Amino acid sequence: MDGQGFDTPSDFDALKRLVVERRDTLPKRIAQAAAYMLDHPDEVAFGTAASLSASAGVQPSTLIRLAQLFGFDGFTSLQALFRHRMRGRNGSYEERLSGLRGEGGERAGNAAVLQGFLAASGKSLDSLEQSLDPAQIDRAVEMLARAETIYLLARRRSYPVANYLAYALSKLQVRNQIVDSSAGLSAETISFATPRDALLAVSFSPYTPQTIEEARLAAANGTPVVAITDSAFSPLAQVADVWFEVAEADFGGFRSLAATMALALTLAVGLAEARRRRPSLSGKE
Amino acid sequence: MDGQGFDTPSDFDALKRLVVERRDTLPKRIAQAAAYMLDHPDEVAFGTAASLSASAGVQPSTLIRLAQLFGFDGFTSLQALFRHRMRGRNGSYEERLSGLRGEGGERAGNAAVLQGFLAASGKSLDSLEQSLDPAQIDRAVEMLARAETIYLLARRRSYPVANYLAYALSKLQVRNQIVDSSAGLSAETISFATPRDALLAVSFSPYTPQTIEEARLAAANGTPVVAITDSAFSPLAQVADVWFEVAEADFGGFRSLAATMALALTLAVGLAEARRRRPSLSGKE
DNA sequence: CTTGAAATGAAACGGACGTTTCGTCTATTT
DNA sequence: AAATAGACGAAACGTCCGTTTCATTTCAAG
Numbered sequence: 001m002d003g004q005g006f007d008t009p010s011d012f013d014a015l016k017r018l019v020v021e022r023r024d025t026l027p028k029r030i031a032q033a034a035a036y037m038l039d040h041p042d043e044v045a046f047g048t049a050a051s052l053s054a055s056a057g058v059q060p061s062t063l064i065r066l067a068q069l070f071g072f073d074g075f076t077s078l079q080a081l082f083r084h085r086m087r088g089r090n091g092s093y094e095e096r097l098s099g100l101r102g103e104g105g106e107r108a109g110n111a112a113v114l115q116g117f118l119a120a121s122g123k124s125l126d127s128l129e130q131s132l133d134p135a136q137i138d139r140a141v142e143m144l145a146r147a148e149t150i151y152l153l154a155r156r157r158s159y160p161v162a163n164y165l166a167y168a169l170s171k172l173q174v175r176n177q178i179v180d181s182s183a184g185l186s187a188e189t190i191s192f193a194t195p196r197d198a199l200l201a202v203s204f205s206p207y208t209p210q211t212i213e214e215a216r217l218a219a220a221n222g223t224p225v226v227a228i229t230d231s232a233f234s235p236l237a238q239v240a241d242v243w244f245e246v247a248e249a250d251f252g253g254f255r256s257l258a259a260t261m262a263l264a265l266t267l268a269v270g271l272a273e274a275r276r277r278r279p280s281l282s283g284k285e
Numbered sequence: 286m287d288g289q290g291f292d293t294p295s296d297f298d299a300l301k302r303l304v305v306e307r308r309d310t311l312p313k314r315i316a317q318a319a320a321y322m323l324d325h326p327d328e329v330a331f332g333t334a335a336s337l338s339a340s341a342g343v344q345p346s347t348l349i350r351l352a353q354l355f356g357f358d359g360f361t362s363l364q365a366l367f368r369h370r371m372r373g374r375n376g377s378y379e380e381r382l383s384g385l386r387g388e389g390g391e392r393a394g395n396a397a398v399l400q401g402f403l404a405a406s407g408k409s410l411d412s413l414e415q416s417l418d419p420a421q422i423d424r425a426v427e428m429l430a431r432a433e434t435i436y437l438l439a440r441r442r443s444y445p446v447a448n449y450l451a452y453a454l455s456k457l458q459v460r461n462q463i464v465d466s467s468a469g470l471s472a473e474t475i476s477f478a479t480p481r482d483a484l485l486a487v488s489f490s491p492y493t494p495q496t497i498e499e500a501r502l503a504a505a506n507g508t509p510v511v512a513i514t515d516s517a518f519s520p521l522a523q524v525a526d527v528w529f530e531v532a533e534a535d536f537g538g539f540r541s542l543a544a545t546m547a548l549a550l551t552l553a554v555g556l557a558e559a560r561r562r563r564p565s566l567s568g569k570e
Numbered sequence: 571c572t573t574g575a576a577a578t579g580a581a582a583c584g585g586a587c588g589t590t591t592c593g594t595c596t597a598t599t600t
Numbered sequence: 601a602a603a604t605a606g607a608c609g610a611a612a613c614g615t616c617c618g619t620t621t622c623a624t625t626t627c628a629a630g
Contacts, residue, residue: 086330125410350577
C-alpha cells in the first residue's frame with residue numbers, strides 16, 4: 001500500500017480519467033504539464049523529457065514529478081503508456097490497400113477481398129475526415145433544416161444512400177420524399193419541389209444522366225440543392241448551392257459507400273438537431 | 286549530385302520500394318538489418334539503435350551504415366521516417382468515439398457529428414476485421430456460388446445493403462432477386478426460392494419480424510440461407526446455414542453500415558470470382 | 571596465391587538523456 | 601508576523617545513446 005488512494009494507470013485512457021478527476025488538486029505546474037501531455041499524446045510518445053518540458057513550458061523535473069505523483073517510476077514508464085497507445089495500431093488503410101493490390105495480383109482468397117473492402121472503406125473515411133470543411137456542413141444543414149420536404153435523389157450505386165437517408169429522416173420525423181424511378185414518375189415527383197423545399201442529390205462518376213437532369217430541374221425551379229459527389233467538375237456540383245466532394249476508394253471495381261453514408265447521416269442528424277433547437281425553422285407545425 | 290542513382294526516400298513506402306528493388310545488391314548484413322526494419326516498423330519507431338541492432342542480430346554500426354547507404358545523415362534521420370509513419374495517424378476509432386461522447390454531451394457542432402459517424406464506421410470496420418473467420422467467408426461464398434438465383438432479404442435499416450448487393454450482383458452478372466415488400470408480395474417472392482437457389486438475409490436488432498419469418502420459410506423449403514446479423518442469439522442465426530456476426534457501432538442512434546456493406550460486397554465479388562474460376566458452379570448456362 | 575577493396579565487428583567517444591539534488595519561493599498555518 | 605511544508609527552478613550527475621574510428625575478415629580479381 002502506498003497510500004495514494006488510486007492505482008497507477010495502466011493505459012492511456014486510465015491516465016486521462018485520473019488526470020481529469022484530480023485536476024483541481026494538482027499543483028499548478030504539474031497540471032500544466034499533464035494538460036499538455038493529454039493534448040499532445042503523439043509528441044509525448046516520441047519526444048524526450050527535455051523537448052516536451054520546453055514545449056509545455058515547464059522544467060524537465062516537473063515531468064518526473066508528474067510521473068512519480070501518478071505512481072510511475074519516472075518519466076520513462078509514463079512515456080511507455082503513450083507509446084503503447086500507438087503500438088498495435090494497424091498501418092494506415094492507404095498502406096494496407098496498396099499492399100493488397102500488389103501481392104498475388106489475381107488469385108487472392110476471399111479473406112483478402114474482405115480486407116480490400118475494409119481497407120477501401122477505411123481509406124474513404126480517413127480521406128473525408130481530412131478534407132471536409134466544417135462550415136460547409138453547417139451551411140448544408142441550415143439549408144436542409146429550412147426545407148418543408150427534403151427530396152432525395154440518387155440512382156444506381158448511390159441509391160442505397162438515398163434509401164438509408166429516407167429511413168433516417170423518417171425516424172427523425174423529418175418529412176422526406178425519395179425521387180424514385182421505379183414507377184417512371186421521377187420527373188413528375190421532382191417537379192413538386194418548391195423553393196421552400198430542398199433537394200439532396202447524390203451521384204458519382206459516371207454520373208447518371210437522369211440524376212443530373214432532375215437536379216438541374218429542381219435548381220431551375222428555385223429549390224435549394226445540396227449535392228454529394230466526387231469532383232469539383234461534377235455536373236452535379238455546378239447546379240448545387242452547397243456541394244460536398246467525397247473521394248470513395250474502390251476495390252474490385254466497387255466503390256465503398258462508407259464515407260458517403262457517414263456524411264449523409266451527419267446531414268440528417270444535424271438538421272434534425274437544428275430544428276429541435278429552433279423549432280421556427282421547421283416548415284410545418 | 287551524390288552519384289547514388291536514386292533519391293533518398295522521403296516516406297516509409299518509398300524506403301520499402303527502394304529496399305525491395307535493390308535487395309540483391311545490398312551487403313549481407315545491411316540487407317539483414319533492412320529486412321528486420323521493414324518487418325518490424327513499430328519497433329524501429331520506438332527502439333534505439335542498440336536495441337534494434339541486437340534484435341536484428343547486427344552491430345549498431347550496421348544500422349548507421351544502412352542509413353547512410355540510403356542517403357540519410359544517420360540512424361536518427363532514418364528512424365524519423367518510421368516515426369512519421371505512425372504520426373498523423375489518428376487515435377483508434379474506439380478512442381475517438383468515446384472522446385466525442387464524453388465532451389459537451391449535447392451541443393456539439395455538426396462537424397463533431399460527422400466525426401462521430403466516421404469514428405463509428407471505422408470502429409465497425411476494425412471490429413469486423415478482427416473478429417471474422419476466413420473459413421466462414423469461404424463457406425458462404427461456396428454456397429452462394431452454387432445458387433441459381435440469389436434472393437436478397439433485408440428491411441428497414443438493413444435495406445440499403447440489399448439494395449447495393451442487387452446493384453453489385455447485377456453488375457457481376459449474377460442472377461438475383463430482391464425480396465421487396467413494396468408490392469406486398471414478399472412472402473410470395475420468397476416462396477419461389479428452391480433448394481438450388483440461396484437466400485442472403487440481413488437483419489439487426491431489433492429484428493424485423495417479417496425478415497425472420499421469411500428467412501425461416503426459405504430454410505424450411507430447403508433453400509440455403511446465409512445471414513448477416515449482430516449476435517449469436519439472433520433469430521436469424523438460428524435458421525441460417527452460415528451466419529456472420531457484424532458488430533456495427535452506432536452514433537446518435539444510427540448504426541453504421543460500413544462493415545456490413547464491406548462484407549456483403551466481399552460475398553458478391555467472392556462468389557463471382559468462384560464462378561469465373563469454375564464455370565460448372567453456375568446454376569444456369 | 572597475392573592483392574586490394576569492401577564489409578564487418580569491436581571498442582572508444584562526445585553528447586544528450588532521464589534523474590537527482592539542493593536552494594529558493596510560495597502559500598498556508600499558527 | 602513567524603514558521604513550515606510543499607512546489608518549483610536550476611544545475612549537477614551518471615548513464616546510455618548515436619556515431620566514429622580502426623582493426624580484422626571476407627571475397628573477388630589478377
